Amino acid sequence: MTLLLFAGVVTWLLCAEGKEGFGRDEGQYMRAAEHYWGWFEELGRNIRRGRGRLSFSAAEIDRFWSDNAPDHPVIMKTLYGLSWRAFHRCTCTGFARGLHPIRITGRHVTLPLFKRESTAFRFPAILMSGLLAALVYRFARRLVPWPAAAAGAVLAIAQPHYFFHAPIACFDAPITTMAFALGFAYWKSLRSARWGLLCGLVFGIALGVKHNAWLMPVFLAAHHLWMRRGDWRRWRPPPVPLAFVSMAVLGPLIFFLHWPWLWHHPILRTRTYLNRHLQHEHYNFEYLGRNWNLPPTDRDLKLLRLTFPFVSTGLTVPVTTLGLAVLGGLALGRRRRNQALVLDPDPPEDGLGLGLRLGLGLGAGPADDSPPPPLSPPRASWLRPGAGLDRSPGAFIAVQLFGPLAVLALPSTPIFGGVKHFMPATPYIAVAASCGLAWITSGLVEALRERSRQRFGRPDGLPPSHLDDRPDGRADALPRGRGAFAPAVILWSALICVPAVTETWRSVPDGLSHYNMIAGGFAGGASLGMNRQFWAYCVLPILDWVNGHEPENQRMYWHDVIGDALAMYKREGRLAMSVGDTGYGQPGVARSAMGLMVYERHWAMFESYIWDSYGTLKPALVRAREGVPLVIGYERPKP
């Protein structure tokens, strides 16, 4: 099942990613990724010349690795670069040769898995999302039966805003995966010293993906404090668990080692990196009809701003998923210590998992990863801080879910990325939903069994075990035996994913503009004044319109579309090489013969430049989703 979920998610994302254009950030990361590959290429050349050390000089490192520094560490960008190098279909020596950020010396020998270069760049992000589905399943499986765990994995991916970010060559989906991986590693470390050590490794990798990782130990510590609250009540503080020691030691070490840009000036550049994010500009973002580009100072606005992550979650996550997550929260809240979450936590094995286990030698293991019960009860220690204790799954899910939301609720935190800024919370919504699904499914099965008991008069509460028990010999409507409900449970768990999958499918490729049933979809989100999009990913569907306007498109005003994105569209043949770019702002508009406006509330001033310069307010084209405008195209009237 784990592999099936992984493969299913990867396939789904590969089918969808080509419809999504390149945003400002993704264009930069692709450029940086190719630069970073350039360093490896140069390293190979230098080694062949016997001058391998040259590649590690400050000048050579800065030549390649200062791209997109100090903004983000480089694990994902390096993977994007390596994936591009390995899997693109090489036309690099052709018409777009000059659009590469590195020198193209010849045709690349590759494994041309993908038609477009951008897919090759994006592939590692897609794999990370597949990994997330697998991890959610494996974690949820520790709490609930496999059908509910599998549904949880699907619900983790089938969230329109997450799904939008999942296939693109950025860091928000990968850090969501890494945050979940770290949470999972910590969970295991509560009863396994080996995982305590591995926590440091996972944390280090997470730090190399995105800066959100620096906060993750705080959420984990909150859970640990709760789990060991008995010790604190007795004024006997528990020792610091191995997982935290490992994170404190290995995390910064891996962070430093993975990023060549830090190597020659570690203190100065780490400080630059941290300051970059601690003092990050508040870009414009629309929320509930207001444009937010500063931390609010008025009390009423502070209160309104406080609601941002909660309202955004409530209006973006599919409603059925939210409903199930609320039920899951109730189930986890009602659960007593050391009690299973549902009455029937271990339903019949999933056949596929069994098949895979037999075929691939993968051990599904018991539902819980605890070691076999020892002769004497295990005692909690710094190596296994959760041994012999209830690990408080409800508290764990709560801190992992509400921790990122709480950080974004602080009025001083920039919110320009919308949901993506607190996306590490979203898989835990899905885990909570899987708990809710398991809970109601368990109740449903119990109710059906009860009916069966009443119908067949079995005082032991078990359904009839043989067809022959019936005098007429017919199979009854109700199945028999503990696993007799399994097909219905599997079908029910699959059907419960349909609304989220449908909503997600509907949202492609405009997931950022999509809002759920509570909001009223695309149109409802616009009416509520929720942010529609950012960074101009949405122009891909109008490139044909641009291509079709020669020679005017040689003087094209691109508004918020970054040059790196244009270069990538041209490299892939989606944009004609002759299409120009007149530059930014009012001078760019003044030079242009046609142009576009990416709709965002704060861009109104730029549209006024077009009205003023072109002398018309009549667009030549409006790209809309369900009637909601996303991109507005203009042509300068001919004299």
Place this chain on the structure above:
Amino acid sequence: MWGAAGVALLALLETAQALIAPWRAPRTADWQAATVQLRAGFQPGDLIVAAPAWADPVMRLHAGDLLPIPIMARMDDARFGRVWVLSQRGAHAPEEAGRVQAFEARFGALTLRRFEGVAAEVTYDFLERWQDATVRRWDPVARTSSPCPWQTPASGFVCQASGNSVRRTLVEVDQRIRRALLAPPVPGGVVAVEFRAVTLGRELAVAAGLHDTWARKSPGTVCFEVWIAGQPVRSVTVDNRGGWRAFTIDTAARLGQSVPVRFQISSPQPTLRFLAFAAEARR
């Protein structure tokens, strides 16, 4: 059992909504049919709006040629006797308020309505007559006044000492495009924009706000004063949060008189305070 039933119902509703919602949006054919009807009944000077307002670009795509930029970037909608509303999903436009519905027709997912009311009669349009103004910079410490002479329509009135100008342009206030006089305050001084002979009606309608989303990230307020016939009649403080602040001054006592009207702009923190205003004298 009930929980499962509730979740099943929710799932059904959500799936149905996701499948049906895309079909509720107006199609191009709906817009085309509605604008054919609109053009048949349209009279110059009519206002056309979309409801909800976010559909405005689609409305302009189909009927933008009927809308001059000054109408689209209007100060307010008081001077329009007839308002056409292209509505979808049952939405209403704020411009309908105070007017009576005179027409309605449905075109697929779109509804075309016409509302009629009494149009305000403008006795003096400060934006249209902006070149009649005289602009001076007043230094309250030195008690000196220096002229900001007229240059060109593009550059407007330019104050030589500070280099800033007063000109009519399209501005963005509260993320909406307006046509206004852009008159930023100057350091340590007062910018005075005076119209010498304004024919007053019963009221003077004024609106002011700060232009430029990015400039509004800077702190500071602007004091905006209105003087009529040499007397201060209204002072408002314009700040980042105030949006397009509209107010009226009762001038019924001077109905029909031709008097000087002066707008004074000053700020203790004038950096990036792009004050924009518009005004009309109305009968």
